[in-house]
Amino acid sequence: MTETTLRGSQANVQTLLNETPFTPYQWMVFGLCFLIVLLDGFDTAAIGFIAPSLISEWGIDKGDLGPVLSAALFGLAFGALSAGPLADRFGRKGVLTVAVVIMGAASLVSASSGSLTSLTIWRFITGLGLGAAMPNAVTLMNEYCPDSKRSFITNCMFCGFPVGSAFGGFFAAWLIPHFGWRSLLILGGVVPLLLAVLMLVALPESVRFMVARRYPADRIRKVLSRITPRAAKAESFTLDEMREPAHAAGEAGPQGLRLIFTGKFIVGTLMLWVAYFMGLVIVYGLVNWMPVLFKESGIPPAQASVVAALFQLGGVGAIFFGLLMDKWNANLIIAAGYFLTAIAVALIGQVLGSGVASLVVAVFLAGLIMNASQSSMQALAAEFYPTSGRASGVSWMLGIGRFGGIAGSFLVAELSRRHLELSQVFLIVGIPGLIAAAALLIKNRATGPAGGAAMQVVAH
Numbered sequence: 001m002t003e004t005t006l007r008g009s010q011a012n013v014q015t016l017l018n019e020t021p022f023t024p025y026q027w028m029v030f031g032l033c034f035l036i037v038l039l040d041g042f043d044t045a046a047i048g049f050i051a052p053s054l055i056s057e058w059g060i061d062k063g064d065l066g067p068v069l070s071a072a073l074f075g076l077a078f079g080a081l082s083a084g085p086l087a088d089r090f091g092r093k094g095v096l097t098v099a100v101v102i103m104g105a106a107s108l109v110s111a112s113s114g115s116l117t118s119l120t121i122w123r124f125i126t127g128l129g130l131g132a133a134m135p136n137a138v139t140l141m142n143e144y145c146p147d148s149k150r151s152f153i154t155n156c157m158f159c160g161f162p163v164g165s166a167f168g169g170f171f172a173a174w175l176i177p178h179f180g181w182r183s184l185l186i187l188g189g190v191v192p193l194l195l196a197v198l199m200l201v202a203l204p205e206s207v208r209f210m211v212a213r214r215y216p217a218d219r220i221r222k223v224l225s226r227i228t229p230r231a232a233k234a235e236s237f238t239l240d241e242m243r244e245p246a247h248a249a250g251e252a253g254p255q256g257l258r259l260i261f262t263g264k265f266i267v268g269t270l271m272l273w274v275a276y277f278m279g280l281v282i283v284y285g286l287v288n289w290m291p292v293l294f295k296e297s298g299i300p301p302a303q304a305s306v307v308a309a310l311f312q313l314g315g316v317g318a319i320f321f322g323l324l325m326d327k328w329n330a331n332l333i334i335a336a337g338y339f340l341t342a343i344a345v346a347l348i349g350q351v352l353g354s355g356v357a358s359l360v361v362a363v364f365l366a367g368l369i370m371n372a373s374q375s376s377m378q379a380l381a382a383e384f385y386p387t388s389g390r391a392s393g394v395s396w397m398l399g400i401g402r403f404g405g406i407a408g409s410f411l412v413a414e415l416s417r418r419h420l421e422l423s424q425v426f427l428i429v430g431i432p433g434l435i436a437a438a439a440l441l442i443k444n445r446a447t448g449p450a451g452g453a454a455m456q457v458v459a460h
Helices: 013-019 024-058 062-090 092-110 116-142 147-158 160-179 182-202 207-212 217-224 229-233 256-260 266-296 301-327 330-351 356-384 387-417 422-430 432-447
Strands: 010-012 236-242 454-459
Touching: 010 013, 010 229, 013 147, 013 207, 013 217, 013 236, 024 062, 024 092, 024 116, 024 147, 024 160, 024 182, 024 266, 024 301, 062 092, 062 116, 062 266, 062 387, 092 116, 092 182, 116 147, 116 356, 116 387, 147 160, 147 301, 147 356, 160 182, 160 301, 160 356, 207 217, 207 236, 207 387, 217 229, 217 236, 256 387, 266 301, 266 330, 266 356, 266 387, 266 422, 266 432, 301 330, 301 356, 330 356, 330 422, 330 432, 356 387, 356 432, 387 422, 422 432
Parallel strands: 010 236
Antiparallel strands: 236 454
């Protein structure tokens, strides 16, 4: 042991997590959060896969799809911006469960839409739930991780998002020809509602949040004892964190939104926003439009959905990035990923007319690098902020970033309306990757790999 876990009858929570092998109870938390993020990815990407069917069934122009493709992204933004501060005040579990119920119920109702306007409204409401779920799942998982594996485990969990998006493409290729586009939305509604029931029964509140908010020691002990029996010996629990020295003597410091805008965090906060925004310009510009663009290039719709799905499946590369981030400077690793993304996305346009085999390789390669970089941003933000502002910091990065997704959808719509060649479209969509890389280099110069100074919180 490098640090004494128990000082008399007092236990340091993070030290307990660091000195205990990852337990089945923590894997259960991981599994539930993974499923939440997987369903988030499925529902978010679903609209892109049903877009060709909407054009055919409702007789609309592809340019008219901009609002409905972006509706969920607006909901995602507002859901994330509101959910983080709520979770920092009331807890992760309650906000997370309500979010999953909203996303499931709204997806079910959206399947009955008879017009583009109705579908747009319900996709916005679905997005509110999606946006609230994502940052809280990331935050909750992060707060059950040991320091040495935090980025790796968080990234593994977040791989559920691209996997869910990929499943959307695979299910779309089978469900839509047999049962119509509404079946995909029904599936995306029923499963989250079932998961919400399981969450109520099995998902615990964040133990770090409970200590930071000074919950009764009995409640904290009950959860921690599921991870290590050493917690049963403690009468009180402490949490050492990184924050301003002026508050080290026990004085209450800024929390939630106030904390992420303090002098110590403001530059890092803004650069995280820029990087995530630019990353989502690429992600949603491609996820929402690749099936349509590939169809235009002569690829059959079902095959176009499968090829486009490979872009999101490449997100499993985040596991490798997580390992690197736990050992080296996470800012520089993700910055390099964004730089390579710009090159890889441009490559898709260059090979589009060279056959399906070349396209499959290019799409998977671009997805591997892009999603590894983008998925790692959640772990980077969660590590950057302390518990008292973590949910707010992560959720506001995600919320502001969602406007990048909106911009990406409209960007490709505008480029398509101007009848640019597909090679030019993909070249332009890759440029935000260079801007994201530059933002993380600025963050690294301003704050280093991490920021803050020590404090101690005690729960009795």
